[in-house]
Amino acid sequence: MxxxxxxxxxxxxxxxxxxSFRRPDQLxxxxxxxxxxxxxxxxxxxxxxxxxxxMSPGVLWVAAxxxxxxxxxxxxxxxxxxxxxxxxxxxxxxxxxIVVAKxxxxxxxxxxxxxxxxxxxxxxxGIPTEAFLTMMLSLTLGTLTLSWLGAIGAGLTVGLKRGxxxxxxxxxxxxxxxxxxxxxxxxxxxxxxxxxxxLYFLAALCVFTCTLAPxxxxxxxxxxxx
Amino acid sequence: MNTAADGLSVEKVHVWxxxxxxxxxxxxxxxPRQLLHISGPNGxxxxxxxxxxxxxxxxxxxxxxxxxxxxxSVRTEYQAALAYASHxxxxxxxxxxxxxxxxxxxxxxxxxxxxxxxxxxxxxxxACADLPARVLSAGQRRRVALARILAMQxxxxxxxxxxxxxxxxxxxxxxxxxHSHVQAGGAALVVAHHTLEVxxxxxxxxxxx
Numbered sequence: 001m002x003x004x005x006x007x008x009x010x011x012x013x014x015x016x017x018x019x020s021f022r023r024p025d026q027l028x029x030x031x032x033x034x035x036x037x038x039x040x041x042x043x044x045x046x047x048x049x050x051x052x053x054x055m056s057p058g059v060l061w062v063a064a065x066x067x068x069x070x071x072x073x074x075x076x077x078x079x080x081x082x083x084x085x086x087x088x089x090x091x092x093x094x095x096x097x098i099v100v101a102k103x104x105x106x107x108x109x110x111x112x113x114x115x116x117x118x119x120x121x122x123x124x125x126g127i128p129t130e131a132f133l134t135m136m137l138s139l140t141l142g143t144l145t146l147s148w149l150g151a152i153g154a155g156l157t158v159g160l161k162r163g164x165x166x167x168x169x170x171x172x173x174x175x176x177x178x179x180x181x182x183x184x185x186x187x188x189x190x191x192x193x194x195x196x197x198x199l200y201f202l203a204a205l206c207v208f209t210c211t212l213a214p215x216x217x218x219x220x221x222x223x224x225x226x
Numbered sequence: 227m228n229t230a231a232d233g234l235s236v237e238k239v240h241v242w243x244x245x246x247x248x249x250x251x252x253x254x255x256x257x258p259r260q261l262l263h264i265s266g267p268n269g270x271x272x273x274x275x276x277x278x279x280x281x282x283x284x285x286x287x288x289x290x291x292x293x294x295x296x297x298x299s300v301r302t303e304y305q306a307a308l309a310y311a312s313h314x315x316x317x318x319x320x321x322x323x324x325x326x327x328x329x330x331x332x333x334x335x336x337x338x339x340x341x342x343x344x345x346x347x348x349x350x351x352x353a354c355a356d357l358p359a360r361v362l363s364a365g366q367r368r369r370v371a372l373a374r375i376l377a378m379q380x381x382x383x384x385x386x387x388x389x390x391x392x393x394x395x396x397x398x399x400x401x402x403x404x405h406s407h408v409q410a411g412g413a414a415l416v417v418a419h420h421t422l423e424v425x426x427x428x429x430x431x432x433x434x435x
Contacts, residue, residue: 002306008333015321015329022320022358083316084330090280091333092305226283 008093009101016105026071027109031117034067038121049126056125057186060135061142061179063121064114068143069171071110072150073157073164075102076221080158089225096218103151103217111143127190134189134199141202142182148213149174155220177205232293233257233413234279234382239288241274248274249285254431256413258381261404261426264417266433272417273313275433276386279415280310306334309380313387315371319360323351323370326359331377345377346370349399364391372400383407383414398423 003011020027041059042052079085088098115136122132153170157163185198234256241249248271256262264272277283279290281297281304290297292304317326327342346352349369354362359370368391375383383404389397401424404414408426422428 003333003336011329011332018325019318019320082318083312083314084318086280086282086310086312087316087330088333089282090305090308090310091330092302093333094302 003093005093005097008091008097012088012098012101013105013108016102017109020105020109026074027113030067030070030110031113033070034063034114034117035121037063037066039124042125052126053128053190054187056122056127057135057183057190058179060118060121060125060127060186061139061183064118064139064143064182065146065172065175065179067114068110068146068150069168071106072147072154072171073167075106075151075154076158077154077163080224085158085221085225089222095222096214099151099155099218099221100214103147103214106151107144107147111140111147114143115139127186130192131186131189134195135186138182138185138195138199138202141199141206142178145178145202145206145209146171146175148209148217151217152213152220155217155224158221159224178202181205233260234415235291235294236275236279237289237291239275239278239285239290241271241278241283241285243274249278251288252431252433253288256382256415258411258413259408259426260429261408261414261416261422261424262429262431263422264415264431264433265419270433272433273386276310276384276415276417280308280384281305307380308382308384309375309378310384311371311375311386311388313390315359315364315367317359317362317367317370320358322356322358323362323373324355326370327374327377330374334378334380337377342373342377345373348376349373349403350396365393365396368392369396369399372403376403381412383412383416385414385416385418387418388416389418389420401425 038059076085079088089095118136118139119132122135127135149171153167156170157167160166181198181201185195185202188195188198236252236254238251238253239249240251252275254262264275266272274283278285292300297304323346324339324342331337331342343352343355346355349372351366351369351373354366359367388400392400404424405426407414416422
């Protein structure tokens with residue numbers, strides 16, 4: 001009769017995806033933001049292609065970080081506002097499972113979507129096709145890590161009326177290593193040298209946050225629920 | 227001592243909210259087949275007490291126990307046995323009434339769409355099952371929340387102002403449901419301004435300022 005962990009996980013992921021696809025505008029906004037910000041740079045700076053290529057990893061990564069932040073605010077907030085978060089907290093499942101499922105679903109509709117559109121942006125910024133694989137891999141690791149860092153921030157700020165600015169202030173400094181290694185990996189791939197070192201660092205950060213952040217985010221959420 | 231191990235007991239609970247001493251040593255006992263009606267003026271901590279009983283809020287002092295054990299030590303069993311309705315209906319506007327129930331009840335126990343539809347029928351909102359919750363009226367949303375409580379098949383109901391926004395028929399229905407729940411061996415803790423018109427022995431707890 002009881003619902004197992006995996007079942008509960010799958011049910012919450014389905015719930016989150018269902019909710020996201022009922023609101024396509026909220027789904028598309030961060031993606032459109034990502035596309036627009038990255039096209040603004042070449043327009044505003046009027047660069048030569050070679051200069052643009054040098055700048056593109058940084059531009060790509062900053063835009064990716066900012067656009068991921070846009071949707072983070074609503075991770076727990078909408079559920080907290082309408083009372084469904086309390087229902088989830090009392091459903092008999094461990095709150096950690098709920099937090100993991102919600103964050104994973106959030107990554108699927110924000111981070112994974114960003115990775116999928118990144119080749120378009122890469123082309124616009126003059127990144128050579130050979131570097132796409134490294135760029136997408138680094139973005140995958142980076143957005144996953146960022147979703148987890150964001151879950152901690154979102155858990156801490158869920159009780160605040162205007163928490164999104166504070167959320168950015170908490171998450172962005174923590175995201176600096178991601179920017180350094182992510183842009184570094186993409187940069188090396190463009191120049192044709194090995195980007196393995198930077199990717200390993202990103203992967204390590206990703207594993208580190210994936211294992212510890214769920215507990216931190218759950219604790220943060222439990223405190224704010226009181 | 228034997229009876230103390232059965233049901234819910236709250237012993238001398240104290241809660242401070244900032245400087246305010248909201249709950250000042252509240253104690254209560256609730257056994258199967260009992261209904262406890264908590265009333266009192268606004269701001270006397272009725273909702274706070276309910277949140278303490280749920281385990282959402284940890285009291286600064288005192289103890290809440292379920293079947294003789296502290297609720298934090300038997301959290302999973304306790305949560306499986308309780309159904310809580312806050313004063314908001316806690317529905318997702320973008321999901322249909324049925325989906326709302328499926329995602330809320332489905333985390334608690336395995337449930338079929340047929341069962342969920344049946345409980346929506348029972349609370350008189352069967353026709354709204356496939357409508358998004360955002361187009362429902364406040365009263366209908368309350369009825370969907372009631373259907374969720376029903377579908378959870380919990381032994382302990384914790385209801386915060388369940389009569390808000392309900393019409394006369396809805397109020398009577400809630401009374402009936404409480405009656406059959408208690409008759410079937412369940413227990414219920416109801417926070418309400420109304421006098422409860424339920425055909426069972428209602429015990430009262432008045433919280434004062």
